[in-house]
Amino acid sequence: MEKLKVVVVSNDIDAKINIKNLLNDESIAISGFLEYDSMTNLKIFGYNPDVAILIYDRREGQIYEIAAQVYEQLQGTSVILLSEDIDIDILKKAMQHGVKQVLPLKTTSQELKEAVYKSYNLEKKRLSDNAACKNTRSKVICFFGGKGGTGKTTIAVNTAVQLALSGKKTVIIDADLQFGDVTVLLDLDPKDTIYELSREKGDMSIDVVKSMLSLHSSGLDVLAAPKSPELSEYINEKTLEMIINTIRPYYEYIIVDLPPGFNDTTIAVIENSDIVNLVASVDIVALRNAKICFGILEALRQRDKIALILNKSADGIIEKKDFETILNLETRICLPDDTKTVLASLNKGIPFIMGMPKSTISKLIQAYVKTL
Ligand SMILES: Nc1ncnc2c1ncn2[C@@H]1O[C@H](COP(=O)(O)OP(=O)(O)O)[C@@H](O)[C@H]1O
Ligand SMILES: [Mg+2]
Numbered sequence: 547m548e549k550l551k552v553v554v555v556s557n558d559i560d561a562k563i564n565i566k567n568l569l570n571d572e573s574i575a576i577s578g579f580l581e582y583d584s585m586t587n588l589k590i591f592g593y594n595p596d597v598a599i600l601i602y603d604r605r606e607g608q609i610y611e612i613a614a615q616v617y618e619q620l621q622g623t624s625v626i627l628l629s630e631d632i633d634i635d636i637l638k639k640a641m642q643h644g645v646k647q648v649l650p651l652k653t654t655s656q657e658l659k660e661a662v663y664k665s666y667n668l669e670k671k672r673l674s675d676n677a678a679c680k681n682t683r684s685k686v687i688c689f690f691g692g693k694g695g696t697g698k699t700t701i702a703v704n705t706a707v708q709l710a711l712s713g714k715k716t717v718i719i720d721a722d723l724q725f726g727d728v729t730v731l732l733d734l735d736p737k738d739t740i741y742e743l744s745r746e747k748g749d750m751s752i753d754v755v756k757s758m759l760s761l762h763s764s765g766l767d768v769l770a771a772p773k774s775p776e777l778s779e780y781i782n783e784k785t786l787e788m789i790i791n792t793i794r795p796y797y798e799y800i801i802v803d804l805p806p807g808f809n810d811t812t813i814a815v816i817e818n819s820d821i822v823n824l825v826a827s828v829d830i831v832a833l834r835n836a837k838i839c840f841g842i843l844e845a846l847r848q849r850d851k852i853a854l855i856l857n858k859s860a861d862g863i864i865e866k867k868d869f870e871t872i873l874n875l876e877t878r879i880c881l882p883d884d885t886k887t888v889l890a891s892l893n894k895g896i897p898f899i900m901g902m903p904k905s906t907i908s909k910l911i912q913a914y915v916k917t918l
Contacts, residue, residue, distance in 0.1 A: 549575040550666055553593045555612070556601035557581050561651065565599060565628075568655040574662060582608065587615045595623055596669075597662050601651065602629035602636065610643040617644025618751045624669035626661055628653065644753070684794045685918065688721075688802040688815050689855075691825040692835040697857035698825045700888060701881070701911070702803040703731045704899040708915045710766035711900070714798045717759065717767040721786060721815055722805040723778035726771020729760070733895025734768060736760040741772035744785045750792050764900060767797075783814035790818045799918070808842060816843070821918075822851040823878070826869065827858040833869055840873050858883040879914045881907050 552574055554565045562579050569576060578593045580586055582603075590598050590612070598616055600609055613625045624646040629636055632648055640648050646665035649657060689702040699722070706718040720726035720740070729736055738758040746754055759767045769789070772778055790800060802819065804812050816822050822843065826836040836854075843852055854875045856866055860883040870876060887905045891898035899908045 549573055550597060550662060551575055551577045551593070551595040552597045552599060552662060553578040553580055553590055553595045554599045554601070555580045555582060555586060555590070557603060558601065561601050561628075565601075565658070568653070568658045569662070570655070571659055574659065582612075587612045590616055590623070591620055594620065596666050597624050597626060599626045599628060599662075600645075602627055610639055613640070613645050614643040615748070618748065618753060621673055622669060624665035626665055684797050684800060685821065686790060686794070686800045686802065686819045687821040687823060687918070688804055688819040689823045689825055690804045690812065690816060690839070691806055692808075692839040693826075693832060694806040696806075696825050696827045696832060697881070698806075698823075699727055699731065699803050701823075701825060701855060701857065702801055703728055704897045704908070704911050705915060705918075706766050706799070706801040707732075707762065707764045707897045708899045708911055709799045709801070709918070710762070710764040712915065713765075715796070716765075716799040716801065717769065717793060717797050718801040718803065719769045719786075719789065720771035721802050721811060722771055723781055723811065724771075724775040724805065726803070726805075728768060728803055729770045731892065731895070731897060732762050732766075732768060734760045734762060734770070736768070736770040739770040739772050740781055740785075740789070741777040743769070743789065744781045750788050752792055752796055755789060755793055764897075781811070783810040786811050787814050787818055790815070808839075813846065816846070816848055816851075819851060821853055822848060823853050823855045825855045825857060828856050828860070828864055828866065828869070828880075829858075829862065830864050833864055833872065836869065837872055840875070853878040856880040878917075879910055881910055 554562050556562050566576055577595055580589050602609055616623050616625050626647045627640050627645045628649050628651050630651045632650055637648055646668050647661040649661055689698040691698050706716055709716040718728060720728035743758040759769055762768055802815050826832040854877050856877050859880050866877055866880050884907045887898050887902055887907055891901050894901060899911055902908055
């Protein structure tokens with residue numbers, strides 16, 4: 547077996563010698579001893595070790611930055627932190643910055659070797675998990691419309707949940723940055739949102755995005771909208787484009803729920819989507835609005851991606867075929883007006899596709915999802 551390459555970082559020469567003695571093992575090779583300075587992370591990158599052991603010294607605030615940079619940019623290298631005393635604060639910060647193991651400085655040889663092997667294996671697993679998902683052909687599907695209240699969010703959420711329930715690796719991004727309500731429909735209380743993600747320093751990576759996601763019981767990953775409307779200012783079209791491109795290789799389906807109307811961010815999402823679901827309720831105002839949206843999407847050269855989704859269909863003057871004739875587009879799905887089912891699911895915080903899978907509206911979405 548090839549030896550595991552380890553680098554040790556500390557400003558204390560005795561501590562380094564101590565680690566060298568503790569790691570006396572035929573399967574482990576110490577390839578470098580480094581000090582803390584402005585180049586430490588670059589030097590670690592240069593060694594490209596399997597494990598970097600950072601010895602914590604309270605004067606070294608940069609230690610967490612180094613750990614985070616190694617975690618994000620040097621896939622295959624795991625970080626172990628050794629500290630004279632360990633408290634909750636150190637443990638919490640270490641975890642947040644991608645450190646795999648935290649050990650007391652006065653550790654035994656066996657404990658240290660076990661930590662080296664364990665963190666090496668954890669990092670290998672992270673790499674293979676990422677590789678397994680990577681390069682799956684992903685589809686980005688957004689739900690759009692010129693009007694609020696047509697059912698974009700309701701249909702986006704139920705579609706996403708059904709995809710996740712069928713075992714597809716799926717994420718939903720709530721890109722209604724001011725009034726996003728995806729987490730309300732899913733009864734989730736997210737810690738982090740797209741806002742916290744946009745405030746992250748450094749390059750965006752799949753690990754950073756994943757750390758901001760909430761997991762729904764269906765297996766669906768959720769990137770929530772900001773918790774307050776004014777925070778939407780901090781997120782622009784570049785952020786959304788970057789998020790979609792970063793997660794694309796890791797998901798089979800990326801569902802994006804959009805706010806009504808055209809602005810820089812909705813246009814960026816539309817341009818980065820494979821399918822643009824134009825959602826309209828079946829009434830005269832919605833028909834006029836859908837026609838205007840259709841014209842704009844055509845001008846943006848997005849016509850080929852458009853799929854028409856009709857919602858809240860009931861007996862009335864306007865029918866599905868009026869939409870099809872005027873837009874010269876076939877309807878992908880036409881969902882009935884079913885306040886009872888939709889409201890009950892809202893009140894319970896369980897999407898109807900899960901809570902009432904036998905209802906007509908659920909069956910129509912299940913059939914639609916099979917065609918995606
Ligand atoms: N098929 C339907 N039947 C009855 N009510 C519906 C239906 N679809 C959506 N609704 C309700 O219409 C309102 C608007 O839906 P929502 O999904 O939030 O629309 P949007 O995201 O387009 O603003 C919500 O109260 C929702 O519960
Ligand atoms: Mg909505």
